[in-house]
Amino acid sequence: MDTTGTFFLPPQNSTVASDIDFLWDFIYWASAAFFVILGVAIFYFIIRYRRRRQGELTTGVAHNLPLEIAWTVIPTILIFFVFVWGFKGYMKLHIAPGDSMEVKVTGQKWFWSFQYPEGASTVNELVVPVDKPVKLLMSSVDVIHSFYVPNFRVKMDVLPNRYTELWFEATAVGDYDLLCTEYCGKGHSEMIGKVRVLGEREFNEWLESAGGMGEGMTPAEYGAQLFKSKACNTCHSIDGSKVVGPSFLNLYNTQQMLTNGQPVMADENYLRESILNPQAKLVAGYDPVMPSYQGVLKDQQIDALIAYIKSLKE
Numbered sequence: 651m652d653t654t655g656t657f658f659l660p661p662q663n664s665t666v667a668s669d670i671d672f673l674w675d676f677i678y679w680a681s682a683a684f685f686v687i688l689g690v691a692i693f694y695f696i697i698r699y700r701r702r703r704q705g706e707l708t709t710g711v712a713h714n715l716p717l718e719i720a721w722t723v724i725p726t727i728l729i730f731f732v733f734v735w736g737f738k739g740y741m742k743l744h745i746a747p748g749d750s751m752e753v754k755v756t757g758q759k760w761f762w763s764f765q766y767p768e769g770a771s772t773v774n775e776l777v778v779p780v781d782k783p784v785k786l787l788m789s790s791v792d793v794i795h796s797f798y799v800p801n802f803r804v805k806m807d808v809l810p811n812r813y814t815e816l817w818f819e820a821t822a823v824g825d826y827d828l829l830c831t832e833y834c835g836k837g838h839s840e841m842i843g844k845v846r847v848l849g850e851r852e853f854n855e856w857l858e859s860a861g862g863m864g865e866g867m868t869p870a871e872y873g874a875q876l877f878k879s880k881a882c883n884t885c886h887s888i889d890g891s892k893v894v895g896p897s898f899l900n901l902y903n904t905q906q907m908l909t910n911g912q913p914v915m916a917d918e919n920y921l922r923e924s925i926l927n928p929q930a931k932l933v934a935g936y937d938p939v940m941p942s943y944q945g946v947l948k949d950q951q952i953d954a955l956i957a958y959i960k961s962l963k964e
């Protein structure tokens with residue numbers, strides 16, 4: 651893929667950019683070529699067939715079938731090519747691949763905000779992984795805005811009371827301009843954001859550390875929410891009653907008896923290990939049925955669950 655900018659636009663950094671530029675260039679150069687051909691022909695005819703003498707008559711040619719056919723068929727073929735190529739590109743641009751990552755975009759006077767399904771949220775900075783399709787579900791809370799990333803060659807209006815969609819797949823790591831291209835009031839020209847494309851690993855690290863998870867909550871409150879949303883509550887109680895697994899009430903910093911007869915202190919490291927590798931230390935009197943949450947919970951979520959367990963004291 652070409653990574654140098656064109657005369658009109660910055661480098662192509664998405665999977666659709668080269669197709670779009672190709673069609674644009676085709677229309678541009680076809681127009682330029684016909685402009686020159688027609689201009690030259692007009693001047694040639696003006697001079698060649700000018701009236702030289704008083705009373706001179708123009709030649710009697712009124713019709714030329716081959717010429718008529720040529721200037722009907724050639725433009726038709728060109729326009730048909732533009733239509734087919736354009737329609738293919740239109741479909742590609744408007745149907746996001748099924749495995750797209752989805753981000754909710756909100757346009758507002760005069761900034762952009764982004765909400766990730768994992769809970770993170772950012773303002774004026776859309777962080778995405780490279781080489782992965784990203785689908786944006788967009789709406790506005792006030793007037794019409796328009797989401798435009800020149801490097802990706804994608805643009806879509808963002809409307810109040812309705813969702814619009816846009817997708818792209820970035821092909822290079824880097825920071826790209828994000829502009830509002832619908833005049834939306836006095837701060838319109840300040841409505842500038844950035845798309846930050848990261849490598850897959852860096853993106854996952856970013857997502858993990860993005861302060862958005864459990865935003866506005868204390869770690870223990872966020873942990874209480876995860877206790878339900880991650881289904882810990884199907885096997886653990888918080889009122890001291892024994893269910894499938896031990897209760898979390900008064901668990902922190904107490905001695906637990908393991909199946910191998912060894913006592914263990916339920917400190918932070920033990921709680922962490924119990925969540926990531928439950929079979930490593932089995933609590934006496936229980937079956938080894940707890941699933942591992944390795945790869946399911948992010949570090950920050952494990953911290954929140956531990957904070958929640960610590961808060962369950964009588």
Ligand SMILES: [Cu+2]
Nearest residue numbers: 795830834841
């Ligand atoms: Cu705007």
